[in-house]
Amino acid sequence: MSVALEAKLGQAWKKPHFIKNPAWRWALILGSIAYFAAAWSGIDINFGRIARGWERGWQFISAFGDPDFTSRWDDIYKGIYESVVMTIASTVVGIAISIPIALGAARNIAPLPVYLVCRAVIAVSRALNEIIVAIILVAILGFGPLAGFITLSFATIGFLAKLLAEDIENMSKSQAEAIKSTGASWTQWINFGVQPQVMPRLIGLSMYRLDINFRESAVLGLVGAGGIGGTLNTAFSRYEFDTVAAILLIIIVTVMFLEYLSGIIRARIQ
Amino acid sequence: MPMQEKNGQKVWQLRTTKSQWIRWGMWLVGLVIFILSWQEISDKTLWFMMDNVGEVIVDIGSRATPPRWSYINQLWWPIWDTLAMATLGTIFALIMAVPVAFMAARNTTPSKFFVRPFALLIIVSTRSVNSLIWALLLVSIVGPGVFAGLIAISIRSIGFCAKLLYEAIEEISETQVEAIRATGASPLQVMVYGIVPQIMPAFAGIAVFRWDINIRESTVLGLVGAGGIGLQLQSSLNVLAWPQVSLILLVILFAVIIGEWISAKVRGAII
Amino acid sequence: MLQLNGLTKVYNTGDKALSDVTLSIPDGQVVALIGPSGAGKSTLIRCVNRLVEPTSGEALLDDINITTLGSGGLRKARRKMGMIFQEYALVERLTVMENVLSGRLGYVGFWRSLFRKFPQKDVDEAYRLLDRVGLLAMVDKRADELSGGQRQRVGIARALIQNPSLLLVDEPTASLDPKTSRQIMRLIVELCEERGLSAIINIHDVALAQMFVQRVIGLETGKVVFDGAPTELTPEVLTQIYGEEDWEATIEKVDDDAEEAV
Structure with a gap:
């Protein structure tokens, strides 16, 4: 029996802690507990109100058993149509703008000044919630789908350009170098060395963004x-839960359809 | 590899003629859908309101600055x-x-x-x-x-x-x-x-x-x-x-x- | 003693992986199971501990019929069968110690295992086994920090801490370099000797098998086509198992470097 073994026999074994320093560990644990407790205590729950509201909640849930598509069909149709139109237009425009920005935001392609500008655009687009952008745009442009269209296009840039830029930065260097070594120009290099590598991902991300844009447009x-x-809001404020249920069902089914479609398209590309 | 005869010479192409047509067709359909979508948005927009968008932006911008700390x-x-x-x-x-x-x-x-x-x-x-x-x-x-x-x-x-x-x-x-x-x-x-x-x-x-x-x-x-x-x-x-x-x-x-x-x-x- | 009677496995796809395998392995015997890929070697040992459910036939370990046990009984029976895997199959994000102690899961309750409160005698046994396989210094390393040979040693310790009477070993050396392969095979065989365990070792490398085991079973498309001492493995027999090939070199290689010390 070795000396090292003898020293260990009879010793209790404990799993090594994730954070080795005990002071830090306890500070983190206690700090988190204190924060959660404080955060929870700041939330006042009005049980009387919930008890009264519960009836309405039940109405809402049961409305899904009997959704009303017909009585507000004109409004629903117009709203959905407008949502679809906004989704398509903004996704197309968003992708078209994202591609050059993604190229600019990839450190292995773009020079530093271009890189910083493109990254800044992405950061701003990601930091601002769609709703906030829409509020500002409605204030500037007035009510209507134009504000929504610009909002979604802008949000698409932050999403798509960021992920695409990361993909370009992770691409295989050797393939791109092989094209460069043939004496190709910059555009040829992008076309033959970079584009084929990131194309499947670009299409996959675009489909995913189409899905997100539709949900956001709602x-x-x-x-x-x-x-x-707008239609949804009106229905809520009139407490027409059966119409609300109809609208939500349409949204859910559309999202499911889009996911199914994008699954097929992604499978075919790869 | 699809080849095509042209002036008696073989010309290399990436895709066959048929798949090329399908590709163009799909692009065309996509383009038409996009234009129709844009048309719809455009129809619902009061473009004459947009003439003074620049002024509105400047106006809101000047009102919003400086923030009320x-x-x-x-x-x-x-x-x-x-x-x-x-x-x-x-x-x-x-x-x-x-x-x-x-x-x-x-x-x-x-x-x-x-x-x-x-x-x-x-x-x-x-x-x-x-x-x-x-x-x-x-x-x-x-x-x-x-x-x-x-x-x-x-x-x-x-x-x-x-x-x-x-x-x-x-x-x-x-x-x-x-x-x-x-x-x-x-x-x-x-x-x-x-x-x-x-x-x-x-x-x-x-x-x-x-x-x-x-x-x-x-x-x-x-x-x-x-x-x-x-x-x-x-x-x-x-x-x-x-x-x-x-x-x-x-x-x-x-x-x-x-x-x-x-x-x-x-x-x-x-x- | 392990006794297999007419063990047969037909997969849902209709592939017959095992057909009517009958054999018995007395206590303390180490058996090599050879055969081409897809011959049913993995299926055979997985049918013994029922990671794969056999279609018909029975497997008896120490006179207990494993094939008819309910889930509780099966878990008890599995404790008696240590398994060692081709790709080590350690839980990579757990430490070496946790991986070894996971061999005791069949003996400790859920809450003890959840909070890693294993009995001290299990911990001591884990230390002893890790010392035996030469990894005592690695106790608190994460399994994915180890090299292939080291991982397989942890895998061996995990199987042995179960205190099994039978080892089921699935291609223990397939992912290792030649030298490490020998060390691992030697370790397994030595440990079986020390503890009087019987073992079934699936192995591709015929020469390696001949070097270490007492008995070889040849499997071909789910049937036992050879069962005898390693010395009886002639080119004719290997041709029957694997198909036509020049076998002389494979067999002779054994004697040349069998004595390389580690």
């Missing part, structure tokens, strides 16, 4: 930026 | 509420998402035909509906306030977290699980020793990722009465108090950047 109407959200 | 003292509590909604909402969502994810993953679901479709239904329905709509609904059920926002954030996040988590569960290495099963471990022990360690990094990543998103979302829930800094934004917008609006936007921007920084740090530490 709420922009709440602040007057067009789409089904 | 003193207003910050009325914002501390809403900021606290906003963060509380995001953090607690994420925690509740994770607690509920874990069982849903295990029910939805093909390799851990108790029943492929009854439980799994049900779990997938929960995922898709909570995920498809924006948190603002959930908030709208919950305000009418539990009344306006932070609680409604908290529940809205939780519900919206269940589907998101459960979807990513069940995909992670489906990707685990089955042999590691098999090895634990071969020792005579009970199903619960197999889960704790064979499955959980494998999905832990994904779980932590999902948690901070969603927390980061939830900070953004919780800033606007106040617009429909669900508490947080959005309430102040709404009331400032209602009275066109632009210096307050610009301050609130700065605060939101700051909170989002801090959130993103923390989540990046945490993800770096875990993975």
Whole structure:
């Protein structure tokens, strides 16, 4: 029996802690508990109100058993149509703008000044919630789908350009170098060395963004930026839960359809 | 490799003529759909209003600057509420998402035909509906306030977290699980020793990722009465108090950047 | 003693992986199971501990019929069968110690295992085994920090801490370099000797098998086509198992470097 073994026998074994320094560990644990407790205590729950509201909640849930598509069909149709239109237009425009920005935001392609500018655009687009952008745009442009369209295009840039830029930065260097070594020009290099590597991902991300844009377009109407959200808001304020249920079902089914479609398209590309 | 005769010479082409036509056709259809969509938006826009857009922007911009810094003292509590909604909402969502994810993953679901479709239904329905709509609904059920926002954030996040988590569960290495099963471990022990360690990094990543998103979302829930800094934004917008609006936007921007920084740090530490 | 009677496995796809395998392995015997890929070697040992459910036939370990046990009984029976895997199958994000102790899961309750509160005698036994396989210094390393040979040693310790009477070994050396392969094989065989364990070792490398085991079973499309001492493995027999090839070199290699010390 070795000396090292003898020293260990009879010793209790404990799993090494994730954070080795005990002071830090306890500070973190106690700090988190204190924060959660404080955060929870700041939330007042009015049980009387919930008890009264529960009946309404039940009405809402049961409305899904009997959704009303017909009585507000004109409004629903117009809203959905507008949402779809906004989704398509903004996704196309968003992608078109994202591609050059993504190229500019990839450190292995772009020079530093271009890189910084493009990254700044992405950061601003990601930091601002769609709803907030829509509020500002409605204030500037007035009510209507144009504000929603610009909002979604802008949001698409932050999403798509960031992920695409990361993909370009992670691409295989050797393939791109092989093209460069043939004496290709910059545009040829992008076309033959970079584009084939990132194309499947670009298409996958675009489909995913189409899906997100549709979901977002459903709420922009709440602040007057067009789409089904306006209809939804009206239905909520009139407590017409059966119409609400109909609208939500349409949204859910559309999202499911889009996901299914994007699954097929992604499978075919790869 | 498709070849074509041209002036008696073979010309190389990437694609056959037929597939080339189909490609062009699809591009054309896409273009037409886009133009029609744009037409629709354009029709609903009062373009004559757009003539003075520049002036409007300058006007709002000049009213909004400088931000009313003193207003910050009325914002501390809403900021606290906003963060509380995001953090607690994420925690509740994770607690509920874990069982849903295990029910939805093909390799851990108790029943492929009854439980799994049900779990997938929960995922898709909570995920498809924006948190603002959930908030709208919950305000009418539990009344306006932070609680409604908290529940809205939780519900919206269940589907998101459960979807990513069940995909992670489906990707685990089955042999590691098999090895634990071969020792005579009970199903619960197999889960704790064979499955959980494998999905832990994904779980932590999902948690901070969603927390980061939830900070953004919780800033606007106040617009429909669900508490947080959005309430102040709404009331400032209602009275066109632009210096307050610009301050609130700065605060939101700051909170989002801090959130993103923390989540990046945490993800770096875990993975 | 392990007794297999007419063990048969037909997969849902209709592939017959095992057909009517009958054999018995007395206590303390180490058996190599050879055969081409897809011959049913993995299926055979997985049918013994029922990671794969056999379609028909039975497997008896120490006179207990494993094939008819309920889930509780099966877990008890699995404790008596240590399994060692091709790709080590350690839980990579757990420490070496946790991986070894996971071999005791069949003996401790859920809550103890959840909080890693294993009995001290299990911990001591884990230390002893890790010392025996030469990894005592690695106790708190994470499994994914180890090299292939080290991981397989942890895998061996995990199987042995179960205190099994039978080892099921699935291609223990397939992912290792030649030298490490020998060390691992030697370790397994030595440990079986020390503890009087019987073992079934699936192995591709015929020469390696001949070097270490007392008995070789050849499997071809799910049937036993050879069962005898390693010395009886002639080119004719190997041709029957694997198909036509020049076997002389494979067999002779054994004697040349069998004595390389580690």
